[in-house]
Amino acid sequence: MHQPWPVIERRAESTAIVEALGSTDGPRGVLLDGLAGTGKSTLIADSAASRNRPVKWMIGTTAAQHTPFGALAQRVDDTSPWKLAAMLSDSHKALAQEVRNGTIVVDDAHLLDPLSATLLNQLATDGAVSLVVAIRTGEPAPDAITALWKDRGFARITLGCFDRGETDTVLTAALGGPVECTTSERIWTTTQGNPLYLRHLVEGSLAAGSLRCSDGIWHLRGEPAITLELGLRLHRQCACAPLAARRVLALVAFGEPLDLTVLGELTSQESMLAAERFGLVRFSSEGSTLVARLAHPFLGEVVRKSVDVPAARRIRGELATRLGEDATGPIERIRAAELFLGSDRKASAPSLTAAAADATALCSFDSAETLARAAAAGGGGFQAQLIRAGALAWTDRGDEAERLLSALDVTGSAESDLVRWAVLRAGNLFWNLDARRRASDVLDSAGTHVTTPAGLDCLNAARATIDVSIGHASAAAKTACRIRDSSTAPPGALMWAGSAGCLALSLIGRGYEVPPWARQALSSADSDTSALRFAVGHGEVLALTYTGQFDRAECSAQQYLEMARNHDVAWFGMSSSFGKLELAMGRLDEARNRLESVIAILGRSNPVWRVLANLLLAQSLALSGRQTDGIAAVRRAEASFGENTLLYKPDLAIARAWISAGSGDLGAAIGLARRAADTAGEYGLLAVAAEAMHTAVRFGDRSVASRLTALSNVVDGFLIAPMAAQAVAMAASDCSGLLSAAARFDQLGARLLAADAYAQAAHSYRRAGDRRHQLGTSARAYSLAQQCGGARTPAILAAASPLPLTTREHEIALLAATKLTNHEIADRLAVSTRTVEGHLYRTFTKLDVSDRAELAETIRMENGQ
Structure with missing residues (x-):
C-alpha cells in the first residue's frame, strides 16, 4: 500500500460505547453487532483504551465453542455439575477482582460456550466491571448473551458498512x-x-x-x-459446508442471479436451505421473481477457481440449457449464450449471433464481440462478422474493425446489408481513424448500388453526422430534418439523423427543438445504432445547457450516464457533456474533478471526447487561476485535433482566450474570443458564436453589443437575452442595465456569469461615484465567485470584494437590517448600546449609506436577495 490503511472514525458509535461503559445509574455494558469485516474489533479497542482503565479481552472461537470455559482458556478435567459450578463461582470472583472498575471485552461472543456466556451474564448482573460484547449479525448466539440487552438493559449498537x-x-x-x-x-x-x-x-x-x-x-x-488471505478464508468457509450445499453454491456462482425455480430443478430444497444456513447464498425478491445470489461479493471468484475444468464445463452446460429454454428477453439470451461458450454443450451460430445483437443493443460491447466471434467461428457468416466489427468500432478498436470490414465481400449482398456495412465502415473510418476522405468514398461507392429511398436515407443520415463534425451544422440539420420527417426512413436512418440533428440544432441556436427530437430518436434505436443514443444525449444536454435550462440538463445528463453504465467510452463522453453543464453553472470544482477523471482514463483513445474534455478542462483551470495546467490541457487538445474535431475550432479559441485572460493579457483574450465568434459564425454555429461574443464582453469588450443583440432574435434560450443586455449595458456604461443582467443570470442559476455582470456593475458604479451600490454589487460578485469555487475572472479580480466591514460590524449590520433596535441588538450580543451605535456609525460611513433602509438594501444585495 502507498500509505497505512486508513481508519474511518465512527464517532457516534464510539461515543455511545464510552457513555454506556461509564454509566453510574444503569447497566455498565454495551452489545455491539455487525457483519464480518465491519470493524467491530477496531472500534471496541479504541473505545475501551480511551477510558484509561484495565481491559481484559476474551475471544470466542469455533474451536473452543463446545469446550466448557473455552473462552477463558482453562482446562476442565472434571465436568461434573458440582465442579463446573465451583469453577463458575471462582472464575467470577477472579475476573471481578482482576478487572475491578475496568472493562472486559468479548469479541465474537456468538461463538462462546454456554458456561463462558453464563459467566458474562453474572458479571453483568453484579456490575463490578464494564462489558463490551461483540457478536456477528445474523449468527445465532447463546441465550445468556442475547439476555444482556433483552434482560440486563445493555445498550445495543449496530455497526453498519461504509456508505x-x-x-x-x-x-x-x-x-x-x-x-x-x-x-x-x-x-x-x-x-x-x-x-x-x-x-x-x-x-x-x-x-x-x-x-x-x-x-x-x-x-x-x-x-x-x-488478496490470497481473503481467498483462503472464503475457501475454508466453503469447505466447511456439506457437499449438497456446495453444489448449490457452484450453481449460483456460475449463474448468479439464479431463478429459484431453475435452482430447485437442478438441486433440492434441502440443499438450498443448507447453503443459506451456512451463509453461502441468500434468497431475495427482485421484482416478481425469487432469486439466489452469493452471500459474499467475492465468493464467486473463489468458487469458480476451485471447481475443476470438466466440472465447470458441465455446470455451465446445465445452466445454459436450462436458462436457454426460458430465455424470453435479451439479458436471459445473453447469459445463456455466454454460459454455452464455456460449457460441454454447443450453441448454434444463429443463437450466438442473436445474443451478440442483444448485447450490442444493450451497449455491452465486450460481450457482443466475444459472442459474435464465436458465432462467426461456428458459421455465422456476414451477420456475425458485422456485429463483431461494430463492437470493435464502438469500443475504439478502429484498426481491428477496419481490417475486418475491409475483408468482408459485399459483392452481391442484399441492399440492406450493403448499407449497414457502408455506414458502419464509414463511421469507423471517420471517428476512430480520422480518415474523412476514405469514409466519404465508402458512402459514395455504396450509393451507386443503392436504389431504395430507405437505403439512401441511411447513407445520407450517416453523411449528416460527418457534416456536423466538420462544422457544417446547418447543412447537417437540413438533411437530418428531412429524414426525420420522411415516411419511408427506416429506424436506423432515423437514429443516425437524430444523432446528427440534435447536435447540429443545439449548436446553430435551435435548442428548443432538440429535446422532443431526442425522445423520438431514442425510440428508433436498434442493435446497429444503440451507441448513437449517446450522440443524441450529447446534443440534448448541450441544447439544454445553451438554452439555460440547467435543471433539465442535469436531469438529462444523469439519465444518459445511467444508460452508459456498461460502455466506458460513452460514459466518459457523457461526463464531458456534464462538465460543460457544470462549467456553465459555475460549479468549477465539480467540473474540474469530473473532467480530470475523464482525461486520465481516456488516454489516447477517442479523439473527439479527448479534445472536448481537454478544452473544457483548460477553461475551468484558467478560471481557477491554474494557467500552467490550463496551457497543458490546451496542448493536449491541439495534439488530438483532426478533421473529425473541426467542430471544436471555436471552442479551442475560447479556451485560449481564457488562458490569455488569466495571464492578464486582456487584449489578446478579447481578440481570441472575437476570432472564435467569427469562426463559429462562418460555420453557422450561432449558439457558439453567442457564447464567444459574450466571453469577449466578460473580458470588457464594448464592441459586440449589436452583434449579440442580433443573435438574441434567432438563438433559442433564456441566456441569450441577458447576454445581449449585458453587452448593451457594458457599451453604454449603464449600471442598472448591468445589474439587471446580473440578476437574470442569477435567477437562471448561471452563477459565474452573474458574478461577472455584478463585478462589471460595481466597476460602473465606482466610475459614477456611487460608493454604496459599488460596495453592494462587488460584495455580491465576491459571494458568487466564492460559491463557484473561488473563480478568478478578470471582472471579478478587478472589481469584486466583500463589504469592507470587520466581523463585529458585519454582525451588527446584519441585525440592524432585520429592523432590530440598537437596544435589542445590544441585548442579543451582550454589549452596550453605545458600542452598537459606534459600530453602526462606522458602518454607515464605510458603506456611504444614510439610514437603515439603505443599509438593509446593501446587505440584501450582498446576500443576493
Whole structure:
C-alpha cells in the first residue's frame, strides 16, 4: 500500500460505547453487532483504551465453542455439575477482582460456550466491571448473551458498512489520491462498503495490476482481484459446508442471479436451505421473481477457481440449457449464450449471433464481440462478422474493425446489408481513424448500388453526422430534418439523423427543438445504432445547457450516464457533456474533478471526447487561476485535433482566450474570443458564436453589443437575452442595465456569469461615484465567485470584494437590517448600546449609506436577495 490503511472514525458509535461503559445509574455494558469485516474489533479497542482503565479481552472461537470455559482458556478435567459450578463461582470472583472498575471485552461472543456466556451474564448482573460484547449479525448466539440487552438493559449498537461517501474517503486516503468516479462506484457496489472486503479488494487489485494510477487519478481496469488471505478464508468457509450445499453454491456462482425455480430443478430444497444456513447464498425478491445470489461479493471468484475444468464445463452446460429454454428477453439470451461458450454443450451460430445483437443493443460491447466471434467461428457468416466489427468500432478498436470490414465481400449482398456495412465502415473510418476522405468514398461507392429511398436515407443520415463534425451544422440539420420527417426512413436512418440533428440544432441556436427530437430518436434505436443514443444525449444536454435550462440538463445528463453504465467510452463522453453543464453553472470544482477523471482514463483513445474534455478542462483551470495546467490541457487538445474535431475550432479559441485572460493579457483574450465568434459564425454555429461574443464582453469588450443583440432574435434560450443586455449595458456604461443582467443570470442559476455582470456593475458604479451600490454589487460578485469555487475572472479580480466591514460590524449590520433596535441588538450580543451605535456609525460611513433602509438594501444585495 502507498500509505497505512486508513481508519474511518465512527464517532457516534464510539461515543455511545464510552457513555454506556461509564454509566453510574444503569447497566455498565454495551452489545455491539455487525457483519464480518465491519470493524467491530477496531472500534471496541479504541473505545475501551480511551477510558484509561484495565481491559481484559476474551475471544470466542469455533474451536473452543463446545469446550466448557473455552473462552477463558482453562482446562476442565472434571465436568461434573458440582465442579463446573465451583469453577463458575471462582472464575467470577477472579475476573471481578482482576478487572475491578475496568472493562472486559468479548469479541465474537456468538461463538462462546454456554458456561463462558453464563459467566458474562453474572458479571453483568453484579456490575463490578464494564462489558463490551461483540457478536456477528445474523449468527445465532447463546441465550445468556442475547439476555444482556433483552434482560440486563445493555445498550445495543449496530455497526453498519461504509456508505458511498465514507468508501470514497477511505479509497482516497488509502491510495493517496482521487479515484475515478466509475471505479469508486464499482468498488462500493462490489464490496457494499464492507471495510474488510474493501481493504482486500484494493490490496488484491493493486497486486494484480488492475487498479492503476493515470495522471494522478486511480482507476480500475479489468476485473477486481482479492488478496490470497481473503481467498483462503472464503475457501475454508466453503469447505466447511456439506457437499449438497456446495453444489448449490457452484450453481449460483456460475449463474448468479439464479431463478429459484431453475435452482430447485437442478438441486433440492434441502440443499438450498443448507447453503443459506451456512451463509453461502441468500434468497431475495427482485421484482416478481425469487432469486439466489452469493452471500459474499467475492465468493464467486473463489468458487469458480476451485471447481475443476470438466466440472465447470458441465455446470455451465446445465445452466445454459436450462436458462436457454426460458430465455424470453435479451439479458436471459445473453447469459445463456455466454454460459454455452464455456460449457460441454454447443450453441448454434444463429443463437450466438442473436445474443451478440442483444448485447450490442444493450451497449455491452465486450460481450457482443466475444459472442459474435464465436458465432462467426461456428458459421455465422456476414451477420456475425458485422456485429463483431461494430463492437470493435464502438469500443475504439478502429484498426481491428477496419481490417475486418475491409475483408468482408459485399459483392452481391442484399441492399440492406450493403448499407449497414457502408455506414458502419464509414463511421469507423471517420471517428476512430480520422480518415474523412476514405469514409466519404465508402458512402459514395455504396450509393451507386443503392436504389431504395430507405437505403439512401441511411447513407445520407450517416453523411449528416460527418457534416456536423466538420462544422457544417446547418447543412447537417437540413438533411437530418428531412429524414426525420420522411415516411419511408427506416429506424436506423432515423437514429443516425437524430444523432446528427440534435447536435447540429443545439449548436446553430435551435435548442428548443432538440429535446422532443431526442425522445423520438431514442425510440428508433436498434442493435446497429444503440451507441448513437449517446450522440443524441450529447446534443440534448448541450441544447439544454445553451438554452439555460440547467435543471433539465442535469436531469438529462444523469439519465444518459445511467444508460452508459456498461460502455466506458460513452460514459466518459457523457461526463464531458456534464462538465460543460457544470462549467456553465459555475460549479468549477465539480467540473474540474469530473473532467480530470475523464482525461486520465481516456488516454489516447477517442479523439473527439479527448479534445472536448481537454478544452473544457483548460477553461475551468484558467478560471481557477491554474494557467500552467490550463496551457497543458490546451496542448493536449491541439495534439488530438483532426478533421473529425473541426467542430471544436471555436471552442479551442475560447479556451485560449481564457488562458490569455488569466495571464492578464486582456487584449489578446478579447481578440481570441472575437476570432472564435467569427469562426463559429462562418460555420453557422450561432449558439457558439453567442457564447464567444459574450466571453469577449466578460473580458470588457464594448464592441459586440449589436452583434449579440442580433443573435438574441434567432438563438433559442433564456441566456441569450441577458447576454445581449449585458453587452448593451457594458457599451453604454449603464449600471442598472448591468445589474439587471446580473440578476437574470442569477435567477437562471448561471452563477459565474452573474458574478461577472455584478463585478462589471460595481466597476460602473465606482466610475459614477456611487460608493454604496459599488460596495453592494462587488460584495455580491465576491459571494458568487466564492460559491463557484473561488473563480478568478478578470471582472471579478478587478472589481469584486466583500463589504469592507470587520466581523463585529458585519454582525451588527446584519441585525440592524432585520429592523432590530440598537437596544435589542445590544441585548442579543451582550454589549452596550453605545458600542452598537459606534459600530453602526462606522458602518454607515464605510458603506456611504444614510439610514437603515439603505443599509438593509446593501446587505440584501450582498446576500443576493
